[in-house]
Amino acid sequence: MSLDRAATVAIGQRAGLLAVGIGVVIFLSSAIFFLGRADPILAFRVMLNGAFGSWSGFSETLLRFSPLALVALGLVPSLRIGLFNIGAPGQIAAGGLAAALISLNLGGLPAYLVLPLACLSAAAGGALCALVPALLRARLSVSEILSTLVFNFITVLFLQYLLTGPMKGYRVNLPESDAFPANAFLPTFVHGSRAHVGILLVIAALVAMRALEDSPIGYRLRLLGASRSLGRQAGIDEAHMIIATLCVGGAAAGIAGWMQAAGVDHRLYASIADPIGYTGLFAALMGGLQSIGVVVSSFFFAALLRGGDTLQIGADVSPEITGVLVGLIMLVMAAMQARFRRAGVWS
Amino acid sequence: MLHVVRNDFNTSLARPTEGVEECPERPARVRIVGIGKSFGETVALANVSLDFRAGEVHAILGENGAGKTTLVRILSGILKPDAGHLEINGKDVILTGRKDGAAHGIGIVQQQDGLIGELTGVENYLIDHPKASLWLDRSQANSELLQAAKTLGLTVKPEALVHELTVGERQRLEILIALVIGADVIILDEPTAALLTNEVRVLIPLIRRLVQQGRCVVYITHKLDEVMEIADRVTVLRRGEVVGRFRRSELDKATLITAMVGRVPEKMELEVRAPGEVVVELDEVSVAVSRTRRGLDGASLNVRRREIVGIAGVVGNGQEALAEVLRGLVEPIKGELRCVSRRVAFIPEDRARDGLAMTLSIADNLMLYRHRDRRFRTRGRLNMRTISKFVRDMLERAGIVSRSVALPASSLSGGNQQKLVIAREFDLKPDLIVAHNPYRGLDVSAAEAVRRALLKARDEGAAVVLISPDLDDLFDISSRIVFLSNGRVSGSIDPRSTTVHALGALLGGGSM
Numbered sequence: 001m002s003l004d005r006a007a008t009v010a011i012g013q014r015a016g017l018l019a020v021g022i023g024v025v026i027f028l029s030s031a032i033f034f035l036g037r038a039d040p041i042l043a044f045r046v047m048l049n050g051a052f053g054s055w056s057g058f059s060e061t062l063l064r065f066s067p068l069a070l071v072a073l074g075l076v077p078s079l080r081i082g083l084f085n086i087g088a089p090g091q092i093a094a095g096g097l098a099a100a101l102i103s104l105n106l107g108g109l110p111a112y113l114v115l116p117l118a119c120l121s122a123a124a125g126g127a128l129c130a131l132v133p134a135l136l137r138a139r140l141s142v143s144e145i146l147s148t149l150v151f152n153f154i155t156v157l158f159l160q161y162l163l164t165g166p167m168k169g170y171r172v173n174l175p176e177s178d179a180f181p182a183n184a185f186l187p188t189f190v191h192g193s194r195a196h197v198g199i200l201l202v203i204a205a206l207v208a209m210r211a212l213e214d215s216p217i218g219y220r221l222r223l224l225g226a227s228r229s230l231g232r233q234a235g236i237d238e239a240h241m242i243i244a245t246l247c248v249g250g251a252a253a254g255i256a257g258w259m260q261a262a263g264v265d266h267r268l269y270a271s272i273a274d275p276i277g278y279t280g281l282f283a284a285l286m287g288g289l290q291s292i293g294v295v296v297s298s299f300f301f302a303a304l305l306r307g308g309d310t311l312q313i314g315a316d317v318s319p320e321i322t323g324v325l326v327g328l329i330m331l332v333m334a335a336m337q338a339r340f341r342r343a344g345v346w347s
Numbered sequence: 348m349l350h351v352v353r354n355d356f357n358t359s360l361a362r363p364t365e366g367v368e369e370c371p372e373r374p375a376r377v378r379i380v381g382i383g384k385s386f387g388e389t390v391a392l393a394n395v396s397l398d399f400r401a402g403e404v405h406a407i408l409g410e411n412g413a414g415k416t417t418l419v420r421i422l423s424g425i426l427k428p429d430a431g432h433l434e435i436n437g438k439d440v441i442l443t444g445r446k447d448g449a450a451h452g453i454g455i456v457q458q459q460d461g462l463i464g465e466l467t468g469v470e471n472y473l474i475d476h477p478k479a480s481l482w483l484d485r486s487q488a489n490s491e492l493l494q495a496a497k498t499l500g501l502t503v504k505p506e507a508l509v510h511e512l513t514v515g516e517r518q519r520l521e522i523l524i525a526l527v528i529g530a531d532v533i534i535l536d537e538p539t540a541a542l543l544t545n546e547v548r549v550l551i552p553l554i555r556r557l558v559q560q561g562r563c564v565v566y567i568t569h570k571l572d573e574v575m576e577i578a579d580r581v582t583v584l585r586r587g588e589v590v591g592r593f594r595r596s597e598l599d600k601a602t603l604i605t606a607m608v609g610r611v612p613e614k615m616e617l618e619v620r621a622p623g624e625v626v627v628e629l630d631e632v633s634v635a636v637s638r639t640r641r642g643l644d645g646a647s648l649n650v651r652r653r654e655i656v657g658i659a660g661v662v663g664n665g666q667e668a669l670a671e672v673l674r675g676l677v678e679p680i681k682g683e684l685r686c687v688s689r690r691v692a693f694i695p696e697d698r699a700r701d702g703l704a705m706t707l708s709i710a711d712n713l714m715l716y717r718h719r720d721r722r723f724r725t726r727g728r729l730n731m732r733t734i735s736k737f738v739r740d741m742l743e744r745a746g747i748v749s750r751s752v753a754l755p756a757s758s759l760s761g762g763n764q765q766k767l768v769i770a771r772e773f774d775l776k777p778d779l780i781v782a783h784n785p786y787r788g789l790d791v792s793a794a795e796a797v798r799r800a801l802l803k804a805r806d807e808g809a810a811v812v813l814i815s816p817d818l819d820d821l822f823d824i825s826s827r828i829v830f831l832s833n834g835r836v837s838g839s840i841d842p843r844s845t846t847v848h849a850l851g852a853l854l855g856g857g858s859m
Contacts, residue, residue: 214728219718222711226704232676233693233701234715 021336028332029325038317046314047307057306059195063264064276065302066198067092067256071280072298073205074252076289077212078245080221085246087133087148088253089277090155091126095254096261097159098125100167100177100268103261107181114184119201119258126254127247129155134246138239144246152277160270167268175270186263196263201255202295209291221245253280275305275323282330301326373400376436376532376563377422377453383430384417384587391417392587394431399532399563404554406566406578408607410790412760414587415567419536423448423455449475454525455534461521464510468492471509472524492520495527499556514662515546519553526557533557534565539573540788542816551577569607569790571600583607608791619826623652624687626779626810627673632682633834634668642668644834645682650779650810655801657825657842658814665834666814670695670783673812688778692804694768694797696783696814698761702768705757709749710738712756713771745770746796762793769800780804780811786820798824 030040051061071088078085099122106114133147163175170178186196212218224231224241231238256276261268283301287294308322375398384392392414399405409415420426422433424442433440435451442448448455455461462471469488492505503520504512512520518538525533535554539547554564554577568574574581575598583591583606591606628649634642643665650656658669671677672684674693695701703712714734717723723734738752745766749759756764765785772780782801786794802824805811814831815821821828822842829839 211727216718216724216729219711219714219729222707223704223715226707226711227700229695229701230704230715233674234718 017336021332024332025325025329028328032321032324032328033317036317036321038315043311043315043317046310047304049307050310050314051303051307056193057310059190059193060309061299061303061306062195062199064305065299066196066202066263067259068276068280068283068302068305069202069295069298070198070205070256070259071253071276072283072287072294073202073209073291074249075281075284076209076291076294077221078242078249079284079289081225081241081245083137083242083246084145084281085130085133085148085249086145086278086281087130087151087250088256088280089273090148090152091129091250091253092257092260092273092277093155093159094129094250095122095126095257096268096272097162097257098122098254099258099261100180103180103184104178107184109183111183111187115186115262118184118262119255122254122258123251124254126257127251129254130246130250131243134243134250137246138242144242152273156270156273159268159272163268163270169267176265177268179267180262184262185266186259194264196259198259198263201259205252206291206295213291253277256280275326279305279326282326286330286333304329373402375400375434378434379418379422379431380434381431382418382421382428382433384414384421384426384428390587392421392428395584395587395589396431397582397589399565401531401561401563402558403579404558404564404566404577406568406574406581407584408568408571408574408581408603409584410569410607410792412586412762412790413584413607415584416536417587418584419455419457419534419567422453422534446475449525449528449530452529452531453534454522454528454530454532455536456518456521456525456538457536462509462517462524465508467508468503468505468512468520468524471520472505472527475524476528491527492523495523499523499526499553501553513546515542515549518542518546518550522553522557526562530562532563532565534567536567537569537788538566539568539570547573571603571607574598574603575600585609604791620653620806622654622826623808625649625651626688627684627686627812629672629836630683630685632672632679632684634665634672634677635680636668636834641665641834643672643679646831646834646836647682648829648836650812652778652808652810653805654826655805655811655813655824657821657828658812658831658836659818659821659828660816660831662816664832666783666816666831667696668834669831670781670812670814673779673781686779690775690777690779692769692772692775692777692780692809694765694772694780694782694785696787698764698768698787703756703764706755708753709742709756709759709767710734710752712767713738713741713774715771716775741770741774760793761788762790762796765789765793765797769797773800773804776807777804777809780809781814782811783814784816785813786815786817 026044033040033043050057052058071092075085075088099118102118102121103114106117109117129151130148133142133144133151136142136147137144160175163177167177169176186198188194188196220231220234220236220241223234224236224238228238257272260272260276279301280298283298284294286300287297304325305322308319308325311317311321312319377399379395379397382392382395383390395414395418397405397407407415407418417426421428421442423445424447425445427441427443433442435453440451442451462468463474466474469485469492472488472492473485489505492503496503501519501523503516503523505520509517509520522533522535538550542550554566557564558579566573566578578598579595581591581593581598581603582589583593583603585607590609591603593603629647631645631647633644633646636642641664646665646669648656658666660666668677670693672679674691675686675689693701699705714723714729717737718729723730723737735752742749742752747759747763747766747770749763756767759767780801782797785797785801789797801811801813813821813825825842827839828842830837
């Protein structure tokens with residue numbers, strides 16, 4: 001329903017606070033660049049240029065955007081009912097693994113068969129990875145924060161074991177699988193650019209999400225998120241909702257894993273979930289759990305990640321600094337959200 | 348409850364209300380001068396002047412939304428006034444922060460949840476102490492509390508976890524903590540809202556003793572009988588303004604009501620109906636007990652159409668479990684529940700937790716049972732236009748005024764929130780109504796609206812279960828009253844042939 005959105009806090013106030021937040025982020029990150037003996041202005045220019053300065057740079061931003069947005073959109077339903085699934089990294093790894101098994105073994109099939117199959121199995125893998133925490137939460141009230149976190153270790157390290165052992169590729173001495181057959185590659189739009197058709201899935205997810213928000217199911221999610229007790233009175237099966245929303249998030253993350261494997265390096269690698277796993281959660285939160293907002297914030301983070309990757313060459317700053325920036329932004333956002341809440345409270 | 352009063356509305360308001368009366372023999376502890384406070388466009392307090400003097404019970408009377416709670420928050424230091432100032436013992440003070448009032452000798456005993464349930468009384472005392480340090484001396488704190496209790500002749504259990512105490516015990520503990528911290532002025536915010544009759548009988552002598560010791564007790568309430576009984580002076584607030592000041596000798600119920608409500612309320616005559624078929628029947632029903640509250644243990648009860656069955660009993664004897672099992676929210680673990688209909692309306696005791704989703708819009712709250720209706724859907728989406736129209740009609744019928752149906756439920760006053768709950772619950776023409784303490788926290792006119800709604804539903808053929816710790820409320824409209832104790836239902840009395848006091852004595856069981 002759009003009614004509640006219409007009645008939010010004054011837009012001017014929000015915009016003002018946002019400007020303050022951006023200012024704080026710029027100031028703090030400049031300080032960090034400065035401490036790292038880099039010129040902050042140069043660093044920002046390099047990042048901006050890297051993300052948007054050229055077609056190839058922009059397509060690299062899009063390459064990061066698709067899986068990130070998918071993870072973030074997938075997390076929205078569960079966040080709406082107050083569940084913090086921080087298991088996206090594990091679910092991405094599980095999805096990537098499932099997709100790799102299909103791609104490597106059924107690569108002989110035509111692309112129109114192997115691609116959907118790989119995508120579906122990735123979704124199933126991700127969902128399966130979320131199912132255990134979901135069941136634990138729904139049946140035994142085990143905190144999903146803890147269980148999904150634990151599952152990250154289990155899944156990611158299991159993947160690493162496979163990639164250093166049974167699934168290790170022939171050619172290089174890295175934790176990587178063999179390259180997928182070309183049939184299993186995600187098609188790209190333009191020759192020479194790595195931006196792939198995954199973005200169509202993001203658009204589909206966005207459309208689905210918009211429809212969900214205005215549907216009776218969206219209402220139930222909102223209600224359950226606002227009051228467990230009223231949800232129960234309306235006859236909503238909370239356990240069912242917990243399992244469904246967490247598995248949707250897992251499936252979306254799984255598909256993101258497939259995108260990374262079949263769209264970036266065309267093979268499965270151990271660090272497949274970096275850095276989109278946790279950033280996806282941040283993008284969902286920063287987007288205010290509204291589909292459009294989530295897509296916009298995902299794009300922002302994708303640009304930041306891409307810009308960060310060009311820092312090494314452009315400004316002699318190691319790209320790990322982007323992790324620090326992402327963390328800083330989240331911290332400032334969290335502080336500002338608390339501020340919004342306080343501004344909105346009156347008795 | 349209410350009686351027809353003579354219309355001396357104008358004369359009572361003609362009393363001079365500006366300034367503070369002189370009373371030289373009693374020094375003013377706290378003087379509030381021209382305090383004003385607004386939230387956005389809502390004026391909560393406007394130019395309010397008052398003083399609290401040593402050795403008096405000063406009652407502040409007003410309906411919900413009159414500004415009582417805002418005043419308390421200003422006195423505690425949680426809110427800063429927009430205008431005016433405070434004097435404590437003759438000195439101007441500016442209170443900053445929630446412990447500051449306490450540091451200046453203002454002790455506040457809140458409506459509910461003033462103490463932390465998971466801690467003991469001693470721990471709560473240590474936390475509340477303005478000079479609390481990192482190192483806690485429990486045994487000394489304990490003996491301080493016990494010593495203070497002894498001088499007042501109270502029995503308290505400072506070592507027990509607060510949530511294990513009864514509401515009355517918690518309240519006495521909270522008063523004690525305020526005293527030990529050094530309060531000269533004790534503010535009781537709606538102290539009897541959750542108390543039983545017999546616990547009120549303990550509170551009143553306690554207040555008298557505090558006053559004899561030279562302290563000031565500020566008694567904030569909307570209940571007239573209590574004011575009539577103990578107040579030395581009364582200040583009436585309405586819509587944030589002082590609309591009347593009275594001394595003990597001038598107290599008159601009718602005048603107070605008129606000042607508080609602003610008009611003369613009329614009492615609806617209670618007619619009894621002949622009950623019809625049995626709507627719900629509990630047969631030896633047991634409901635699981637959780638750690639903090641009692642369930643049901645073989646409770647039997649039946650309720651017929653066109654009757655209101657009052658459930659009396661000390662809070663915590665299975666009331667919540669009874670309400671939930673009747674509403675169909677929990678399954679009996681033993682026994683059988685037979686209900687001829689699935690249309691059950693529920694007015695829960697805790698409105699903020701079980702009645703409304705406070706952060707969601709008014710429209711969302713009213714769609715609770717309706718969001719599955721096909722008429723509100725076009726191509727899988729909820730149709731906002733039909734929903735708005737439906738919701739606005741509903742608000743109009745319920746007499747709720749709101750600028751927009753998109754505002755959160757929390758923007759409504761307590762009385763309107765309860766009307767919203769009732770509008771939603773009665774919308775589906777229920778056969779059974781479960782009302783758990785439905786007047787809780789409501790002012791006179793809002794409570795009257797709820798009462799009328801219950802009677803109207805009864806007349807239209809619903810079976811009504813009214814659960815309340817307040818015997819007056821039960822006697823007021825019940826066709827018969829049964830007792831709930833230790834999860835069992837017993838007895839059945841006719842409120843027309845028994846007195847409230849006789850029943851109160853029966854219930855209290857001498858457990859003072």
